[in-house]
Amino acid sequence: MSIRTFLEFVEIRTKLASLFPFLVGLLFVIYRFDAFKPINTVIFFFAMLIFDLTTTAINNYMDYKKATTDEYRKRENIIGQDNIPIGLAKFTIFAMLFTAMGLGIWLVFLTDLLVLFIGILCFIIGVFYTYGPVPISRIPLGEVFSGVTMGFGILFLVVYVNAYDHGIANLIVNGSFISLQADLVLLGEILLVSLPCIFTIANIMLANNICDLEDDIKNRRFTLPYYIGKKRAVTLYNILYAATFISILTAVILNILPIVLLLSLLIIVPVSKHISLFNKKQVKSETFSLAIKNLVFINGSIIAMMVVSFIV
Numbered sequence: 001m002s003i004r005t006f007l008e009f010v011e012i013r014t015k016l017a018s019l020f021p022f023l024v025g026l027l028f029v030i031y032r033f034d035a036f037k038p039i040n041t042v043i044f045f046f047a048m049l050i051f052d053l054t055t056t057a058i059n060n061y062m063d064y065k066k067a068t069t070d071e072y073r074k075r076e077n078i079i080g081q082d083n084i085p086i087g088l089a090k091f092t093i094f095a096m097l098f099t100a101m102g103l104g105i106w107l108v109f110l111t112d113l114l115v116l117f118i119g120i121l122c123f124i125i126g127v128f129y130t131y132g133p134v135p136i137s138r139i140p141l142g143e144v145f146s147g148v149t150m151g152f153g154i155l156f157l158v159v160y161v162n163a164y165d166h167g168i169a170n171l172i173v174n175g176s177f178i179s180l181q182a183d184l185v186l187l188g189e190i191l192l193v194s195l196p197c198i199f200t201i202a203n204i205m206l207a208n209n210i211c212d213l214e215d216d217i218k219n220r221r222f223t224l225p226y227y228i229g230k231k232r233a234v235t236l237y238n239i240l241y242a243a244t245f246i247s248i249l250t251a252v253i254l255n256i257l258p259i260v261l262l263l264s265l266l267i268i269v270p271v272s273k274h275i276s277l278f279n280k281k282q283v284k285s286e287t288f289s290l291a292i293k294n295l296v297f298i299n300g301s302i303i304a305m306m307v308v309s310f311i312v
Contacts, residue, residue, distance in 0.1 A: 010053040018052045020299035021197040025155035027306040035163040044161050047103035054096040055126040111164045114171040125149050140224040147202030155194040189256045195247035199240040200295040207291035211284035258309035264301035
């Protein structure tokens with residue numbers, strides 16, 4: 001498999017969805033806890049990235065296997081064509097999966113058992129997001145799981161592996177008893193900071209499902225827009241962006257994020273234009289990319305202003 005084919009197989013262009021919560025979380029843990037552990041951060045970054053590549057590869061493999069029409073299979077996937085034989089696709093998936101698991105276990109030894117518990121949960125969600133008789137991506141929970149797992153899960157973990165000794169949470173094993181202690185205020189702060197990532201990532205999945213609604217029904221993918229209708233799905237798409245900006249404003253008012261983050265609200269102008277274009281036309285080749293641009297604009301502005309806060 002060539003590098004170019006591999007990058008297409010794992011859809012490297014889509015990895016911004018995991019990179020942004022990582023960067024936001026890293027900047028937040030430095031700002032809020034004054035903590036940064038380089039080794040833990042690097043290990044987590046590669047574990048996160050490789051596992052994200054793995055879930056995408058699994059998704060492409062399952063789309064190929066479950067496709068009911070040759071037209072859909074050829075249009076949506078490169079597996080089975082001249083590029084990637086099925087056997088090589090399987091080998092690549094397992095190689096990446098075990099590599100990510102190995103890095104995750106290494107990270108547990110450097111931190112504590114809570115990382116193991118959350119890591120296992122993320123692995124289960126990531127694998128069964130696209131694998132199994134009824135994958136999460138084929139039911140009306142795809143937006144929830146993708147948004148929460150990536151938007152909150154990644155951000156929380158990058159905060160925790162750098163500040164696990166700051167009293168955020170602890171998983172304690174005492175003989176046959178397991179207890180979890182957590183600071184609900186700190187968890188609430190992390191959740192609030194993660195909301196823009198959660199909502200913008202969920203909207204990428206939602207926009208994709210809205211645009212693919214007709215084809216998905218033909219291929220027995222019954223996603224959220226199928227159950228609530230395209231019109232309500234577009235309304236939800238708009239609401240999530242509004243909630244994104246409200247969460248940023250709230251975090252600044254509560255002094256969880258620096259006041260300079262208010263400047264990131266200026267990004268409302270181009271984002272609103274993109275929302276308006278998507279409201280008028282939901283076509284994969286023409287307007288789906290607007291959700292990705294919004295993710296870049298919103299989270300990119302948050303990261304830029306966080307960096308500015310360290311300078312001024």
